[in-house]
Amino acid sequence: MAAAAAVAPPVVNVVALCGSLRKGSYNRGLLRAAMDISKSIKGLEIEYVDISPLPFLNTDLEVDGTYPPVVEAFREKILAADSILFASPEYNYSVTGPLKNAIDWASRPPNVWADKSAAIVSTGGDFGGGRSQYHLRQIGVYLDLHFINKPEFFLNAFEPPAKFDSDGNLIDDSAKENLKEILLSLYAFTLLLQGKCV
């Protein structure tokens, strides 16, 4: 009897967003590591989308229901994604201004976040950005985003041994394993949400 042909796993397209704009951002380093790890997860595709070109939200920039070209391009990326991976550093116990700005632009009508799955990772001082994660989950209620509950990923970037190299690349193996668990959970949860369980 001929062997059954292998069935390709369903594809989940993830857009990765980082709340820090600085070049050596550790949170951006988490996303680079996640993109690297995703190569070992069949069906999971991650695209990094830079939020730094977005202007400050100003509804005066909306003309006859259209948005500035750079905003439209960002909104289209979000709309086309199945899922969002946020790297959300903590500024003053909350999400960063740039990330909130990007979220707000894509929430303008029609809200392009709706019905998507999402996961959050963060790194920083003491709690590793955890407080920003819980604010982001709250924002997601109104956006109709659906976050994975577990596992959670917080990484203290400043406790020895070093977690990042001088370019902001993640060098900690156990953090990489934890990141992989996040990605596997996000992949499975996205399929569940879309009714495509395998």
Ligand SMILES: Cc1cc2nc3c(=O)[nH]c(=O)nc-3n(C[C@H](O)[C@H](O)[C@H](O)COP(=O)(O)O)c2cc1C
């Ligand atoms: C304006 C500002 C506010 C911050 N507030 C907090 C904070 O409330 N809690 C915390 O743990 N770290 C705080 N930090 C530290 C950052 O979270 C930390 O530097 C982190 O590494 C920044 O992320 P990045 O490396 O991706 O740029 C703050 C940093 C800045 C610039």
